[in-house]
């Protein structure tokens with residue numbers, strides 16, 4: 045079970061990470077295209093390269109226009125896909141200074157309690173994200189520039205978010221188990 | 234209960250939850266939920282509707298997408314061997330002095346900070362390289378770990394810096410100008426830490442060993458090895474400042490550049506690449522959960538009118554601006570002992586910034602915003618190394634199990650002292666921070 | 673007071689529309705209600721979200737009242753785009769008046785059925801601000817221009833420019849760093865963005881304006897319905913046709929001083945005569961057919977909207 049969860053969480057994170065890398069490449073190409081475009085437009089390019097500069101420009105060398113809309117949609121998906129692995133490895137920021145002095149049993153109970161609350165909140169977030177997606181399916185809103193339906197981006201994020209819910213519930217169950225049994229069931233590495 | 238009272242009541246509740254080990258993002262989200270719920274007269278619909286778009290909106294932010302990109306850049310930089318080439322170069326110049334290896338570690342941290350946006354990553358990466366060397370040359374455990382913990386904060390003090398990005402977004406300031414403004418204080422921090430080291434080794438001569446100097450030719454050769462760092466830093470920070478690209482684009486270029494260097498260095502196989510994605514993923518999710526919680530909580534605070542009330546109150550009391558500023562900075566230092574820097578910034582800047590903006594420091598509003606941002610950046614970063622809760626201390630002690638935490642705590646206080654001295658200088662002379670900022 | 677209304681919008685409080693239109697509206701409502709209504713003003717998206725979500729915030733009750741650019745949610749309120757077609761509007765008062773009439777007739781119970789609309793208006797004539805002189809459509813070729821809306825972008829493409837998408841606050845930096853060569857905005861906004869300091873050329877048109885954006889002031893429906901009849905009347909009396917004309921007119925009146933400021937700097941303000949403007953109109957003409965086709969797909973009679981809008985705008989243009 046733990047291995048399956050690990051595979052699921054890490055797999056989702058890697059997919060999100062690859063999307064992030066894709067966006068990095070897209071953005072970099074866009075900047076290179078923009079710089080080349082500016083250079084080709086310059087008088088010097090015209091005198092050096094003659095008609096060839098214009099030929100290159102006609103090929104469409106320039107900024108990847110509207111790439112910022114892809115970036116926004118893509119990075120949202122990436123971040124949603126990063127949540128499961130953060131969840132599984134207990135990566136959320138906490139202040140342990142006071143609770144760590146409590147008896148181990150109490151400490152484990154506190155950890156389990158917040159893990160359950162966190163799972164509940166993540167499920168709530170996911171459910172509302174789904175409702176948000178429904179709204180955009182219904183109202184036909186598109187992005188301004190590339191004019192793709194907004195709900196596509198919501199759908200991708202929602203898919204990643206469901207994985208978060210699965211992993212969060214698993215973690216919550218395990219932490220409660222740890223609290224009851226006093227054994228470590230959920231390694232954080 | 235009025236919304237204002239609700240707003241004020243939420244502070245102690247939030248703190249109690251955080252100190253009872255609630256994930257910080259979760260605690261802020263819950264306070265935000267409760268706030269909107271009660272402010273709407275116990276009607277959950279507004280809250281539920283708000284949640285339909287709140288998460289996606291927060292995560293699909295063009296400006297915040299800098300964060301995962303800078304984090305990935307830091308991961309790639311770690312892989313590409315830049316950290317060890319930086320350390321070797323610094324060590325070849327400084328290593329023969331008394332405390333020189335520790336100074337070299339600080340210098341290398343400063344160099345690494347120039348291509349890494351996060352303190353934790355800088356501390357962890359440089360520790361891997363420098364900690365064994367420090368121990369080899371006979372540096373005492375606590376002094377070594379403290380040096381690296383302090384050096385790690387240069388990751389954020391020297392641009393690029395994730396915390397400055399967040400501050401810029403919260404206060405609607407220009408990221409490029411903030412990066413530029415952080416530059417001199419960042420260099421001052423590095424120099425301050427080196428002076429601290431030389432002071433410390435004079436005080437505790439047994440805590441450090443020495444080694445014979447290296448020939449000049451070897452020093453220059455080692456320095457030449459660090460060229461990718463210079464190129465990438467110049468391209469990213471220079472390019473952002475000169476307006477070749479937006480900060481977000483700059484972070485993409487930086488990630489692509491370090492990725493390329495890592496690839497060419499031959500250390501980037503699939504499993505290493507996957508691990509850097511996973512590392513980025515974990516930290517990104519941690520940060521964005523806090524960002525989400527803070528944005529929800531802050532929208533409730535705005536609704537309750539607390540920031541406005543505080544600003545009005547402070548103004549009508551007729552306090553001197555300098556007193557107010559000092560109180561705020563001391564507040565950060567104290568809370569920094571317990572809280573992490575990102576949550577502190579997200580929580581408090583929306584409240585303190587209107588207060589500071591409304592006061593007259595004899596500077597333009599933009600200059601005040603930039604100067605205050607750099608001061609806040611420094612004081613929250615001190616929080617990373619102040620006992621008992623200092624993330625940098627934890628990270629490095631986890632890498633050096635032999636050194637007891639108390640040893641680190643003792644030695645790090647010297648560096649905290651140097652930080653506080655620097656804050657005082659920067660408060661008294663705003664021109665140092667604003668020196669590079671036009672008009 | 674007995675009723676508190678939260679007014680949420682995206683500009684800082686000292687900007688023209690919040691200061692000269694929304695505050696005036698809110699103060700007047702507060703006064704007419706004898707202090708029973710209080711309008712709490714939340715500028716700069718303080719209640720969270722990004723500007724495109726303002727409309728949903730009004731629908732959902734996150735805010736009670738929002739002021740928003742309709743074009744922030746492309747595809748959702750297609751009929752309003754009739755006023756955003758190139759060379760449709762003449763002056764802001766006439767177009768805002770036509771907008772309100774057509775809103776009541778065609779949009780109130782259809783596209784805007786989920787909110788209670790308090791006012792509909794357009795800003796003053798949009799024009800071109802660029803780093804080179806623009807007279808003919810062909811002068812635009814190869815320029816990277818930030819367009820204000822979907823249809824403004826379509827127009828830029830028609831004249832061979834590259835429309836660049838960026839939020840308004842990013843325009844000054846984009847201009848100063850050469851990321852864009854120019855932008856299309858009304859005069860009124862140029863002062864806050866320091867446009868005249870960043871580019872030296874401005875191209876105005878005679879008669880019909882190059883483009884405009886449509887705005888709405890929208891209120892949560894349940895919130896409106898829940899008000900006692902006398903307070904509803906206070907809201908009604910301050911809203912609707914008169915208010916829309918006032919809002920559009922006031923916003924357009926801020927164009928003059930901003931234009932003067934650019935002229936005082938010695939900037940090159942080109943005002944194209946009717947003949948020159950006609951050349952641009954000819955290039956823009958295909959957008960009309962394309963738009964009508966798009967509307968037909970959505971089951972809207974685009975041609976009828978165009979004809980009616982033209983007729984009303986002509987009628988109200990003195």
Ligand code: NA
Nearest residue numbers: 346349388393
């Ligand atoms: Na840095």
Ligand code: NA
Nearest residue numbers: 569570616622
């Ligand atoms: Na601390």
